[in-house]
Amino acid sequence: MNTIRLNARRTVLQAIAAASLGAALMPAAYAAEAFPNKPITLVVPFVAGGTTDILARIVGQSLGEELGQPVIIDNRAGAGGNIGGQFAARAPADGYTIFMGTVGTHAINEWLYKKMPFNPTKDFAPLTRVANVPNLLVANPAQPFKNVKELISYAQAHPGQVNFGSSGSGSSIHLSGELFKMMAKVDMVHIPYKGSAPAVTDLLGNQIAIMFDNMPSAIQHVRSGKLRPLAVTTAKRSPELPDVPTIAEAGVPGYEATSWFGLFAPTKTPADVQVKLHAAIIKVLQKPDVIKKIGDQGGEVVTESQAEFGKFIAAENEKWKQVVKTSGATAG
Template identity: 50%
Template structure:
């Protein structure tokens, strides 16, 4: 065999072996997992569970770094612009990687193009709740009652452009009802005024209202997942009662900067799926009100693009914007 041909074939062998060698040598230093929200929130809780498991699996510390600001845009943009070497990741969600793109006029990154999707990790359903003084006991009765009120019914959200706001706007459009939006600065004050009767109704995440539901302080009418929520098995979904296909769960997923080597993406995905399948991880998630939901990188990428398109229509119809 001529020397130049032997050299060429040897080069091909080295190229073929490069991804495997890189996957084996990575990680060679600690990994930064950015949480674009303050410590203690839902995204942070999930990130810390995953960071602990990945630290044990990868043999390098995975450090959670809280970078809150601009409804999650600040920390997410930091990761979008970081080197795609596997050492900077972000725990994103339906806000950072779907709705924010339409809500912010000068959004700093493209949620679909500037990230390498790694894996979905969990979801949490919303619940349509009403104050006990509302005469409706089911979702059909609520729609009929709201129509009869002629726009006098107030609903709470956790802020302009929040998931609770956009979920109700999506529901309003389908149900053809007129409700008055009352935005709050977060979940706690919104739920407090719901319980006191200052506002009549709201879509809230399961963890934020399950205690009040069990105490009889709020009445659940429907949930927003594909299937009934395990925590409220007797409460039907919006999809099964009124609007087939209706879905508005909050979700959480891991992303890296676009261009990260595919072999590292594959390894991370496999390690995350194994971690989320552990009984103790599922138990922690369930107690916090989450449902473990995982995916392949390709499935997550397709899901994110669909979410961006879906919520862009809702944002446009609602007129919501965040400066």
């Protein structure tokens, strides 16, 4: 009888222990399974209206539908994307804050700024590239030059009198201009803005002469005739503007500069959450309507693994390191 009671008691204690262990493990398992169970913030390190913002809103809307939770765009502009980058890097690493990084924030800035408020490599986990976007050399129609050769001739005859705007010091737009100055041997003045949109506004008002803008934020003004396209910065012509030559074709052989945009999570974000985010983003980037919307902006959708994106960033980092050093560009 005592043996039966002892065995019964042991069975009850084992059941209680198993239940306790299950309860202890359940929150972590449930949290991973339930992600996301609240809105996700997508930090954009530039002002609304620029290319980074346009792409973030296209992807963010569809990503929210895919994950079943709203994706809220949070524009935190300044310091060439470093303010937004710092904010996202310090956010809780739980998957509810992701970051739309660029060639500037993750391949240029650490060579351009004396002090960085975050480490692009150590503080972020790459999810996937979203798109490659050509930069488009555009001019206000009131300017006296109609093509690249005329621009070079005019700038050489008027050193320091042609100004070009950018979305900020150290942005790909800025360095596209610095690379042009170096290769075309012209003296032009850089005017940095806090984002592409205000720079385009001044370009439309002829407050600045030219701009090496990302195509999505400039193409609508080219199509309306408010801006004059001179050339694209990529090695090949853009399907969206097939009659516009490359800068290399137009008079500066060997010139090439491409902007890219990608999504990141704070580096300590749980691996399973990163995997879920990556899978959802890839699904979004394969949707025909998303491909078309990005294509309409002059962009080319890119999908890749997290490892592939990491290798790409490493190569870009080395490339732009050399451009910054050669051009002597500095910021902050």
